[in-house]
Amino acid sequence: IITYAASFGATNVDILDRLGERNRVAALLKKLDKISVRDDKSAETVKILMGIEPERHLDPVFIFDYDNLMPQEVRQKGYMIVYTYPGRITDPLEIKAIQDYARKRHLKLISIGHYFSWCDDVVVPHPFEVLALFKHATCIVTDTFHGSVFSIKYNKQFCTIVRKMNSNKLTSLLEQFHLSCRMINNTNELPEIMDTPIDYSFVNKKLAEEKIRSINYLKDNLII
Numbered sequence: 001i002i003t004y005a006a007s008f009g010a011t012n013v014d015i016l017d018r019l020g021e022r023n024r025v026a027a028l029l030k031k032l033d034k035i036s037v038r039d040d041k042s043a044e045t046v047k048i049l050m051g052i053e054p055e056r057h058l059d060p061v062f063i064f065d066y067d068n069l070m071p072q073e074v075r076q077k078g079y080m081i082v083y084t085y086p087g088r089i090t091d092p093l094e095i096k097a098i099q100d101y102a103r104k105r106h107l108k109l110i111s112i113g114h115y116f117s118w119c120d121d122v123v124v125p126h127p128f129e130v131l132a133l134f135k136h137a138t139c140i141v142t143d144t145f146h147g148s149v150f151s152i153k154y155n156k157q158f159c160t161i162v163r164k165m166n167s168n169k170l171t172s173l174l175e176q177f178h179l180s181c182r183m184i185n186n187t188n189e190l191p192e193i194m195d196t197p198i199d200y201s202f203v204n205k206k207l208a209e210e211k212i213r214s215i216n217y218l219k220d221n222l223i224i
Contacts, residue, residue: 001031001032001033002032002033002034002035002036002221002222003032003034003035003036003037004036004057004060004217004218005036005037005038005056005057005058005059005060005214006035006036006037006038006042007037007038007039007042007168007169008037008041008042008045008168009165009166009168009169010164010165010166010167010168011045012041012044012045013045013048013049016049022049025049026049026050029046029049029050030050033221034055034217034221035050035052035054035055036054036055036056036057036217037054037055037056037057038056038057038058038059038169038172038173039056039168039169039171039172039173040056040168040171040172040175041168041169041172042054042168043056055217057210057213057214057217058207058210058211058214059145059146059149059173061146061149061150061153062149062152062153062207062210062211062214063211063214063215066128066131069128070128070129070131070132070135071128071129071132072132073132073136074129074132074133074136076108076110076121076123076133076136078106078107078108078138079107079108079109079110079137079138080098080101080102080105080107080108080109080110080137080138080139080140080141081110081111081112081133081134081137081139081140081141081142081147082098082109082110082111082112082116082119082141082142083111083112083140083141083142083144083146083147083150084111084114084142084143084144084147085114085144086114088143088163089116089143089161091187093187094161094187095118096187097187097188097190097191098118098141098190099118100191101141101190101191101194102120104191105138107138107139108120108121109121110122110123110133110137111123112124112125112130112133113125113130130150131150131154134150134151134153134154134156135154135156137156138157139156139157139158139194140156140157140158140159141158141159141160141161141190141194142158142159142160142161143160143161143162143163143166144166145166145169145170145173147160148160148170148173148174148182149173152173152177152179152203152207153207155198155200155203155204157194157197157198158182158194158198159182159183159184159189159190159193159194160174160182160183160184161183161184162183162184170183171183176206177202177203177206177207178202178203179198179203181193181196182198
């Protein structure tokens, strides 16, 4: 029984102690044969609970080539993706910064999966269409882990608004690929961050190395 690229999310040992669940979680973890996590905070939590250093691997989206499953073209042209969940991007300053950027670059503002009145359009696609939309987008603004993963996978210009609820995963992801500069701490930073080109040569080399290591972990620990 193994895990692959798992995460504790916002949970840490202090929270487990407060809930009185530390020993139970530790006992359950000890039943696992191998533990793989996706972020530094999860690795730290496992180490405190079990006294071992877990392995760390890529999110599964990074290690599979979806091209044969994806539409080769998308109907939309010249667009900026907003990838978030309801109730997350509600600050008027954040919304205005995103709208202003899209308008000045003559980009259509498209939300994927959820309707937001301040976007130009909403698309409700199937999962592989989501990937195609990211692949063909001009740029992306997101406050989600997988919005950032999709952006990196397809070498897009993007920026990430980090929230308290997902800061552990997001910060680790961006630091791993030397992309901490894509995090927005102030809405005024959005245009500069988005207009600063990303040198994906390092990112893609790192991805290739980690992909091999991640696949080898699965091969070594799964009975096929």
